[in-house]
Amino acid sequence: MWIDVKSLQALDCYRLLTSLVTPRPIAWVSSYSKTGVLNLAPFSFFQMVTDQPPTLMISTQHKADGSRKDTSLNIAATGECVINLVPYALIDAMNQTAAALAADESEVALAGLTTVASAKVAVPRLELAPAAFECTLAQLQPYPAEQPSCELIFLQVQSVYLNPAVLNAQGRPDPHKLDLVSRLGGSDYSRVAADVFSLQRPASGQR
Template sequence: MWINLQQLEPSAAYKLLTSTITPRPIAWVSSLSADGVLNLAPFSFFQMVTDQPPTLMISTQHKADGSRKDTSLNIEATHDFVVNLVPYALANEMNISAAAVPADQSEFELASLEQAASSQIKVPRVALAPVALECRLAKLQPYPPENPSCEVIFAQVLALYINPSLLDANGMPDPQKMDLISRIGGSGYSRVAADIFQLARPASAVRR
C-alpha cells in the first residue's frame, strides 16, 4: 500500500519514517556554548556525505515548542564540535543525555561521563566512546527555509580518534569490537555487531 505523507500529521509521518529508515547511526554530539557550557546530546538524523573533504551531516530537529536545540545554537556560535559514536556499553548514559535540561547544565555531569581532550579543537570528547570525530562547521541551513523545523548541519571532519584496542589485524576498525548501537523505530535500538555479513562488490556489471 501507499501512504501519502502529505496527508498525515507531522508526528505520524515522523513515526513512519523513523520506523522504516533503519538502522540509523547515532551522533552523540559534544559542543560548547558561547559561554563555555559543555553540552552533550544524541541525534539519529546523521550520516557521512562525502570523503573529499571528509564531511558529515546532522539534522537537529526543533523542540516541541518550536525553539532550537542547544546543540544547534552552540555549533552556530562556536563552530567546533565532536561526534562521539555510541557503544552498547554506554547506551544508558546516551539515553540519560537525551533528557531536556536547562542550557546552563552539562549532560556530561548528568550522565556521570568522563571527558577527554580533543586533538585540534577545544570541545572534549566522551572519554569512553570508541570513536570520536572532531568537526568544524561548514554550513548550517534552516530547513525548510520558509518555516524551519530543523537545522541541517554540514561539518568537515578534522580528525578521528579510535581506541587502538578496537583495530583488527589490518589496522582497520573491527565492528564486532566497537559494538556500536543504532536507532530504530519508537524507543528501539539495535546493536551493529549482532549480525554482520560480507558481500564483495562486483568488479563489472557487464551482462553476459
C-alpha cells in the same frame, strides 16, 4: 498500500519515517555554549556526506515549541563540535543525555561521564567513546527555508580518534569490537555487530 504523507500529523509522519529508515547511526554530539557549558546530545538523523573533504551531517530537529536545540545554537556560535560514537556499553548513559535540560546544565555531568581533550578542536571528546570525529562547521542550513523545522549541519572532520582496542589485525576498525548501537523506530535500538556479513561488489562491466 499508499500513504499520502501530507495527510499525516507531524508526529505520525515522524513515526513512519523513523520506523522505516533503519538502522540509523547515532551521533553523540558534544559542544560548548557561548558561556562555556558543555552540552552532550544524541542525534540519529546523522550521515556521511563525502570523503573529499571528509564531511558529516546531522539534522537537529526543533523542539516542540519550535525553538532550536542547544546543539544547533552551540555549533553556530563556536563553529566546533565532536561527534562521539555510541557503543552498547554506554547505551544507558547515552539515553540519559537525551533528557531535556536547561541550557546552563551539562548532560555530561548528569550521566556521570568523563571527557578528555581533543587534538584539534576546543570541544572535548568522551573518554569511553571508542571513536570520535573532531569537527568544524562547514555549513548550517535551516530547512525548509520558508518554515524551518530543523537545521542541516554540515561538519568537516579535522581529526578522528580511534581506540586501538577496536582495531583488527589489519589496523582497521572492527565492527564487533566497536559494538555500536543504532536507532530503529520508537524506543527500539539495535547492535551493529549482532549479525555482520560481507558481500563483494561485482567486477566492473558485470550486470
